[in-house]
Amino acid sequence: MSTEQEHEVVPSIREWLAATTDVEIPLGMSRKEARWRAREFLAAVVAGTAVPDQVEVDYDFTDILWASIEELNGKPLGRQTFDECDCFYQFVAALSVENDLFDERDEVLHRAARVGWRSAPGGLETVLEARAATWKHGDERRHREVCETADQLTERIEVLTRQQVLELPEIRETCARLVKLSNICPSMVAAATVAMGALLGSKDRRIGRLDDIEHLKGVVALASAMAYRNLGRWDLARSGYARAASAFRRTAETSDLDRVEVDRLAIELAKGGCATIAASVPALVQTLVVPRDKTKAQLILAQALIDLDRLHDAMLILERLRQDPVIGSEPAFQAWLFSKLGVVCSYLGKDAEAVAAFKASGAILKRFFHPLQLADLTGAVGKHLGKLGKLREAITLYLAARAEFQRMGQAKFVGYYSVLVAELMVLLGKNEDAEAELLAALPLIERFDLKREGIAAVALLREAMANRRTDLTTIRQLRDQLRKELH
Amino acid sequence: VERGASERGGAVGTAKGTTVRQLRLAAELEGFYRQLFLPLVRRATWKHGLCKEDARDVVQDAFVLAVVKLRAGGNARAWLMSTVDHLATNLRRKGARRARLEARWLNPMDESEAAGADIDPEARRRSE
Numbered sequence: 001m002s003t004e005q006e007h008e009v010v011p012s013i014r015e016w017l018a019a020t021t022d023v024e025i026p027l028g029m030s031r032k033e034a035r036w037r038a039r040e041f042l043a044a045v046v047a048g049t050a051v052p053d054q055v056e057v058d059y060d061f062t063d064i065l066w067a068s069i070e071e072l073n074g075k076p077l078g079r080q081t082f083d084e085c086d087c088f089y090q091f092v093a094a095l096s097v098e099n100d101l102f103d104e105r106d107e108v109l110h111r112a113a114r115v116g117w118r119s120a121p122g123g124l125e126t127v128l129e130a131r132a133a134t135w136k137h138g139d140e141r142r143h144r145e146v147c148e149t150a151d152q153l154t155e156r157i158e159v160l161t162r163q164q165v166l167e168l169p170e171i172r173e174t175c176a177r178l179v180k181l182s183n184i185c186p187s188m189v190a191a192a193t194v195a196m197g198a199l200l201g202s203k204d205r206r207i208g209r210l211d212d213i214e215h216l217k218g219v220v221a222l223a224s225a226m227a228y229r230n231l232g233r234w235d236l237a238r239s240g241y242a243r244a245a246s247a248f249r250r251t252a253e254t255s256d257l258d259r260v261e262v263d264r265l266a267i268e269l270a271k272g273g274c275a276t277i278a279a280s281v282p283a284l285v286q287t288l289v290v291p292r293d294k295t296k297a298q299l300i301l302a303q304a305l306i307d308l309d310r311l312h313d314a315m316l317i318l319e320r321l322r323q324d325p326v327i328g329s330e331p332a333f334q335a336w337l338f339s340k341l342g343v344v345c346s347y348l349g350k351d352a353e354a355v356a357a358f359k360a361s362g363a364i365l366k367r368f369f370h371p372l373q374l375a376d377l378t379g380a381v382g383k384h385l386g387k388l389g390k391l392r393e394a395i396t397l398y399l400a401a402r403a404e405f406q407r408m409g410q411a412k413f414v415g416y417y418s419v420l421v422a423e424l425m426v427l428l429g430k431n432e433d434a435e436a437e438l439l440a441a442l443p444l445i446e447r448f449d450l451k452r453e454g455i456a457a458v459a460l461l462r463e464a465m466a467n468r469r470t471d472l473t474t475i476r477q478l479r480d481q482l483r484k485e486l487h
Numbered sequence: 488v489e490r491g492a493s494e495r496g497g498a499v500g501t502a503k504g505t506t507v508r509q510l511r512l513a514a515e516l517e518g519f520y521r522q523l524f525l526p527l528v529r530r531a532t533w534k535h536g537l538c539k540e541d542a543r544d545v546v547q548d549a550f551v552l553a554v555v556k557l558r559a560g561g562n563a564r565a566w567l568m569s570t571v572d573h574l575a576t577n578l579r580r581k582g583a584r585r586a587r588l589e590a591r592w593l594n595p596m597d598e599s600e601a602a603g604a605d606i607d608p609e610a611r612r613r614s615e
Contacts (some may be wrong), residue, residue, distance in 0.1 A: 007560040011524075013550045015512065020547070025520075027528060027539040039502075059525050066533035101564060102526040107534075423569050 029063045039068035045091045046084055052094035062104055065092060077119045081158035082209075089210050093250070106249040128253050134176040134219055135259070137292070138330040141366055147369050153177060153188060157195045168208045169312075171200075175219040182226035182374050187409040187457030193224035193240075202281035213249040218247030222260060229267055230372070232412035235388060237267055255289040262293040265300045269307075270412065271347045277304035295326040295333060302340055305477045306347070315344050331368035335361045341378045346384040354384055373403035379417060391424045396422070416445030505544050535575035545574045 030035070041064050044050035055061065068088060075081040088110045097105050117124040137143075156174055160166060178196065180188045200207065207213050220479065224242025241260050248256040268277055281301040290296045298317055305314035318341050327333050342357035350441050358381050365374045383396030398421045405413035418441030425434035531542035549570040557566055582594060 007553075007557040007559050007561055010554055012515065012519055012556055015554050016516060016524070017547070017550055017554070019512075019516055025524070025543060027543055028525060031532065031538060062529060063533075066529055070533070099522060101522055102530065102568065104529065179587060279503065325532050349590045458578075 009280060029060045029193070030246075031067070034060075034063040034067035035071065037064050038071045040087060042068055043072055045087050049207070050091065052091055055097070057095055057097045059126070059251060065105075065108045069115065072112065072115045075119075079119075079121075081119040085112050085119060086209050088112050089116060090402070093214070096372055103249060105278050106246070109211065109214070109250040110252065110254060113250070116210045117252050124252060129230060131215055131253070131256075134172060135292070136176075137180075137332065140331060143180065143331075144369055145185055146177050148325070150185050150188065151235050153181065153192050157192055159200065161195070161199050163314050164205070166199075166207050168206055168212060171207065171216055175216055175223070178223035179219060179226070180402060182223045183230060184370070185408065186227040186230035189223055189227040189237075190233075193220050193227065196220045212249040214247045218244045218251065218256060221247060222263065225260075226263055229270070232270070234271070236269055238264075258288045258290045258293040258468060262288070262297045262300070265297060269300055269304055272307075274304040274307040277301060278308060278310070291326050292330070295321065295324050297449070299333065299336055306340065306343060312343050312345050314340070315348070318344065329365050331372050332373055334379065335364040335368065335370065335373045337361075338364070339373065339380050342377075342384065343380050344382075348385060351384075351388070358384070371404055372410075375401045375413070376410070378404065379413075379420075383420070386420075386424055389427055395421055395428075409445050415441045418444070496502060497523070523567070527567060530568065531571050531575045537575055537578065541578060542575070545578055547573055548574055 041050065072081065072088065075084070088107060091106060092109055092112065092162075093313055102350055112453045115126060119126045120127070153174070156177075160171065160174065174196065175444065178189055178193060197217070197220055200213060201222060207216065222242050222244035224236045225244060227241060228234075228237035241264050245257055245260045248254060248260065261288070263286075265281065266475075267275055277300060281297050281304070282414040285294050285297050285301075286298060302314045302317045302321070305311070316339060319338055321327055327337055338361035342354045343358055345354035346352070351370065360376065361377050365377060378397050379401035382394045382401060386394035386395065398417050400420070402414055403416035405411075405417065418437045422437035422441070425431070425437065500536055527549065528539065528542045531537050531545045532539055535542075537545065552570055553567065554564075556610040557563060
């Protein structure tokens with residue numbers, strides 16, 4: 001017998017079942033009536049006589065919305081159906097809906113978008129292909145161009161804001177740049193997504209047809225979430241993910257939700273939720289549709305397993321990923337994979353393999369500009385050298401990684417590397433320098449709730465205190481501060 | 488449960504002499520009806536092409552399963568949606584099989600039409 005507790009909704013379900021035994025439960029509008037009223041409703045929407053503000057979205061009306069999809073689906077493909085779907089989509093999107101626990105409105109919008117685009121001249125595939133370009137990675141020349149012109153992004157958005165007529169390809173291109181740069185210059189992207197969000201939210205100009213605007217809003221919200229994640233602003237990142245998911249649910253191709261789900265894992269990882277990741281990702285991977293996200297989720301899983309000290313499990317995943325076609329086509333992932341392989345080999349004492357993997361990662365990053373991966377690799381090589389007893393060289397690499405993270409605005413890594421530097425300084429007997437590093441890192445450890453780093457800092461301070469019995473008051477204050485944060 | 492849906496006055500009727508507990512229970516059932524029962528019935532109806540009565544049976548079956556299987560900490564909303572989807576798909580499949588057998592029994596020479604009925608309408612739309 002299971003000892004697990006039942007869900008809190010179960011007592012209500014039990015009461016419902018008891019109350020409805022042998023009674024006829026009213027089911028609202030019949031299918032036939034809903035279809036008939038949907039025809040009238042669609043005619044009113046197309047004629048412009050129905051106004052979203054004046055509609056009360058009750059339970060029968062929701063039936064009519066669903067029935068409208070069936071009506072639209074039965075119409076012949078072509079311009080007229082496309083226009084009808086567009087009118088219907090905009091109308092439903094503008095409705096004020098309360099208590100939509102099962103996201104029925106989003107589901108209706110998603111279906112209307114699919115029917116609509118299928119009726120358009122190029123069909124659904126043309127639209128999905130154009131949107132997929134937003135997420136294309138791996139083209140090294142394009143990547144370099146985007147990075148080199150990153151400082152023009154703000155100006156680009158300003159130009160768009162001033163334009164009377166907005167061209168969809170131009171907005172899409174700007175959104176694609178935001179996504180690419182969210183890992184390269186997160187501070188700039190975070191600011192740019194605010195401006196871009198305002199532009200997309202403006203009621204003055206119509207952008208695209210059907211779900212175009214929702215897709216763009218989703219992309220911008222996701223870019224914003226990724227940027228804030230890199231900046232360690234968890235709440236803002238979570239809000240971005242929620243907005244992105246809400247927008248993508250309303251689009252014709254909901255597999256974009258995979259991107260949100262997988263990127264969310266990175267926050268869990270950064271906050272030390274490795275056990276949660278190890279438990280949830282294998283099942284999640286089975287449900288993902290986008291191959292790139294499957295690969296990304298497994299790379300995150302491998303990192304979580306490394307953090308949990310499950311090195312052989314991590315190695316199995318990384319070795320399997322070496323054969324993954326996504327890895328082969330995307331230099332950033334390839335560099336990430338080799339870097340993690342190097343880390344695992346280093347921990348397992350396979351020093352020659354570790355060095356080979358680090359070299360492979362470095363060779364990719366030499367031609368493919370990715371400062372985040374490069375800083376990560378620099379830090380990983382530093383750890384390997386530290387493990388081999390080359391403490392001064394390791395400190396040099398840690399400081400280089402820290403400087404790069406600082407330049408990118410990734411303060412949580414700055415705190416993390418400060419603790420690592422302090423640890424090696426204690427080993428070198430430089431206790432005063434170690435304390436100075438820890439003191440500088442404390443606000444960051446507190447700000448980003450870095451529990452593991454906090455624990456390490458307490459241990460290091462204890463060590464420093466034991467070796468150098470001066471300035472006890474400062475050290476005690478520091479320790480108390482950390483303890484307060486950790487409990 | 489006498490009348491239902493918006494303009495027909497809700498799911499639960501009340502009578503004179505009802506106690507506070509009964510009233511509270513009625514209000515809770517009404518909320519349950521509107522926020523959980525009806526949306527799930529609509530899902531089974533419109534997403535899976537069932538008639539309302541079959542959709543109701545599917546949702547009631549999902550609730551019976553929930554009493555046994557739904558555990559604390561899980562996402563009840565997602566669980567109910569996916570269970571309704573599975574049960575509705577099974578019901579459609581059974582219906583299609585029965586229709587095929589009936590067609591074969593009534594007209595052994597013409598089986599092709601009934602064979603096509605097994606395809607989920609959503610799957611058919613996607614493949615178009």
